Amino acid sequence: MKIKFGINGSTLKIIAVLTMLIDHIGAVILNNLLHFSNGIQIHDSIFWGYQICRAIGRSAFPIFCFLLVEGFLHTHNVKKYAERLLLFAFISEIPFDLAVSRTICDMESQNVFFTLFIGLLVLIGFRTLEQRVAGRILTMGYIIILLLGIVVSILLYTDYSLFGIVSIAVLYLYRNCKQQQIFIGACSFLWEPFALLGFIPIAFYNHERGIKLKYFFYFFYPVHLLILYGISIYI
Incomplete structure (x- = not known):
């Protein structure tokens, strides 16, 4: 079997997971150390480590949005x-709250699985419309469904909130032209400049699945948050 040049889906997922891990090391561990560091030099070192980790980690979310669209299509x-x-959104909520807010329940911040779930519902709505209507009615339907998704994400205080829903919708709507998908998708992340780096591996996506990692991210997300929370408490 001939292997296509580029990056397959499983490699993209691994890149997203690794950059997300780096991001969360900064957000959970280094951010905690910033509050307890003694001495200017120590504080500055931790601060720059924190900034670098968060900058690297910004590229994870656009890749996850892209993979969600690909998953929906296939x-x-x-x-x-x-x-x-939805199941892992609920499973991950306590680990997410512990890691981010250091409480078991924080209703003002919901984990990224809720964002992805709402984004998927928006895509389901888009496809349902596409099967029934066309023209201006389809365009108006897109707008209404997208606005509903945005409202729900805002009301639930999901991670990345309305920005995540818009980006998922954009990546789906421009799916038939890779250049437009990358360009418009990148434009939807201009509010987070370092996130644009995530579109570099996306540009090299070769539409192959790669090794089977169906449940890898689902379990990795809550488990790594719990581990990082434990480390932050210990140090």
Whole structure:
């Protein structure tokens, strides 16, 4: 079997997970150390380490948004896909709150699985419309569904909130032209300049699945948050 040049889906997922891990090391561990560091030099070193980790980590979310769109386009059962996202959104909420807010329950901040779940519902709405209407009615339908997704993300205080929903929608709507998808997708992340780096590996995506990592991210997300929280408490 001939292997296409570029980056396959599993490699993209690994890149996203690693950059997310670096981001969370900064957000959970180094951010905690900043509050307890003694001495100017120590504080400055931790501060710059924190800034570098957060900058590297910004590239993770656009890759996850892209992978969500790809998953939606190629899944054989979108209902089960949505159910998995929602299940792990609830499973991940306590680890997320502990790591980010140091409380078991923080209603003012919900983990990224909720963002991805709402984004998937928006895509389901888009596809349903596409099968029934066209022209101006389709455009108006896109806008209404997108606005509903944005409102829900804002009300739930999901990670990345409305920016995440808009980016997922954009990556889907321009799926048929890779150049436009990358350009418009990158434009939707101009509010977070370092996130634009995530579109470099996306540009090299070769549409191959790679090794099977179906549940890797689902379990990695809550587990690594708990581990980082534990480390931050210990140090």
